[in-house]
Amino acid sequence: MVRRLALACAFLPSLAASPALAQGPRPSQGRLPTLVVHLTVDQMRADYLERFFPQLSGGLGRLMRGGAWFTNAYQDHAMSETAPGHATTLSGRNPNSTGIYRNDEGVGDNTLRGSLLEQLVPGASPWRFRGTTLFDWMHARWPRSRALSVSRKDRGAILPVGRSKQQVYWYQGGQFTTSRYYADTLPGWVRAFNAAAVAARAPGRRWDLLLDTLRDPSAYPEPDSMDFERQGRDFVFPHVLPADTLDAATAFIATPWMDSLTLALALEGVQRLGLGRGPQPDLLAISLSATDYIGHAYGPDSREQHDQILRLDRWLGAFLDSLARLRDTTRIVISLTADHGVTSFPEWWNRHGDFHAQWVSLAGMVRADSIALAARAGPGRWIRYFETGLLVMDRAGLRAHGVDVDSVVNAIATEVRALPPVLRVDTRRSLAARDTASDWIARRWLNLAPPDLPAELFVTLKPHMSWAAGAYAQHGQPTDDDTHVPIILYGPPYRPGTFAERVSVVDIAPTIARVLGIRPAQRVQGSILRQALR
Numbered sequence: 001m002v003r004r005l006a007l008a009c010a011f012l013p014s015l016a017a018s019p020a021l022a023q024g025p026r027p028s029q030g031r032l033p034t035l036v037v038h039l040t041v042d043q044m045r046a047d048y049l050e051r052f053f054p055q056l057s058g059g060l061g062r063l064m065r066g067g068a069w070f071t072n073a074y075q076d077h078a079m080s081e082t083a084p085g086h087a088t089t090l091s092g093r094n095p096n097s098t099g100i101y102r103n104d105e106g107v108g109d110n111t112l113r114g115s116l117l118e119q120l121v122p123g124a125s126p127w128r129f130r131g132t133t134l135f136d137w138m139h140a141r142w143p144r145s146r147a148l149s150v151s152r153k154d155r156g157a158i159l160p161v162g163r164s165k166q167q168v169y170w171y172q173g174g175q176f177t178t179s180r181y182y183a184d185t186l187p188g189w190v191r192a193f194n195a196a197a198v199a200a201r202a203p204g205r206r207w208d209l210l211l212d213t214l215r216d217p218s219a220y221p222e223p224d225s226m227d228f229e230r231q232g233r234d235f236v237f238p239h240v241l242p243a244d245t246l247d248a249a250t251a252f253i254a255t256p257w258m259d260s261l262t263l264a265l266a267l268e269g270v271q272r273l274g275l276g277r278g279p280q281p282d283l284l285a286i287s288l289s290a291t292d293y294i295g296h297a298y299g300p301d302s303r304e305q306h307d308q309i310l311r312l313d314r315w316l317g318a319f320l321d322s323l324a325r326l327r328d329t330t331r332i333v334i335s336l337t338a339d340h341g342v343t344s345f346p347e348w349w350n351r352h353g354d355f356h357a358q359w360v361s362l363a364g365m366v367r368a369d370s371i372a373l374a375a376r377a378g379p380g381r382w383i384r385y386f387e388t389g390l391l392v393m394d395r396a397g398l399r400a401h402g403v404d405v406d407s408v409v410n411a412i413a414t415e416v417r418a419l420p421p422v423l424r425v426d427t428r429r430s431l432a433a434r435d436t437a438s439d440w441i442a443r444r445w446l447n448l449a450p451p452d453l454p455a456e457l458f459v460t461l462k463p464h465m466s467w468a469a470g471a472y473a474q475h476g477q478p479t480d481d482d483t484h485v486p487i488i489l490y491g492p493p494y495r496p497g498t499f500a501e502r503v504s505v506v507d508i509a510p511t512i513a514r515v516l517g518i519r520p521a522q523r524v525q526g527s528i529l530r531q532a533l534r
């Protein structure tokens, strides 16, 4: 069963829509949904859906055409990264409330001996996550409700369900696994799935374009020959998995097949765990990561990303068809969003009219400032980090050594402000003085930083700039490129149509809660999207 599903998803270019879901949602007549499906596509910018709309004939197309599609939605916070983005999806709260404000302080947990299958790497858990999520609210109302959350990434699987100890699996070292926070052994069905899934990452497997460019030469308008992609290596189709088994397993995660495998695991879990049978609602959270890996390597303007979105669309269609055969679709509600967007390569901008776009690194400055601070206060990690525009220092330690921290911070701010690619440099005080309704940069920084984070400076770059991090396309800034994401709500309770008003990803959880007839167990920052409800 496992093999059939995994390979069906992997190899079929497109599947006919099942009658049940193809007809679109039918009124629920007030019946309680029994399965809440939440999909997060890692790094999917909102514009992808519009750019590729005519070619999206699978699951994405079905959700867009049959659901409530919000075209002006945002992960409305700075540090637009995977961990903060996934923590907002089903909590109804921004990073300043969830406490998950950057990847590096996401789900890594050194107190765990490691994940179940990879004892050498640090474990992962939601120990930094603050507060509750939609699933906690569901579980409080229906103690028999269960959740399954799957992703390629640990943070993508863990954070949508918050601190709940449910069935949470991610892909590590060629296997789907979990950590000791959740379980002491891996269930038999996940082990069987792993054994059957080895074929998916076969050495030499070839990634060709999905659409036939002989029949339709205009199918992919993007040039395939941009030599800044993937650091100048292997940037032209076809892409072939390495001949070595281990190398192939590593390269596999950055191919479209990773998403088909993740969807197949989710489907297998629905069957093995009996999710969505009712009478209580269950939660199925799926985070699909291939778009992020492909986007980093080739960029948002690449032929590779275009092809990935088309393949994702087809696999999502196959997934929805399979789900429709397993469960009553009139009792399924589906939501789809992304954790963040991405900025085009500066080199792409240089060839498309912005000659000022460039990579920006503060590494040299941080090194010099660290040496200067060590000369005054002795050895120490006085600058904890200065990354993606956020400066955090050891203020208490410096003060204890007689350093006037404010004057140090002011000097650094002056130095950074003088750099041509820098748009503005803020402090907590300057952010607090701004009108957050009109100043969206201030609002996104404020939505990011928890009150107890000792953040000194918030640096925002000019448009089209990228923080240097290995010459891969980057995200993480408070720009629209990095924060504009899709939101689609699909199923009987939702009113199909396109909605252009500005909304936020934190609105998803309170809206689903309303559909389920429950209330958030704490104050949330999002609002119910009433315009999308029937």
Ligand SMILES: [Zn+2]
Binding pocket: 043, 082, 292, 296, 475
């Ligand atoms: Zn990323």
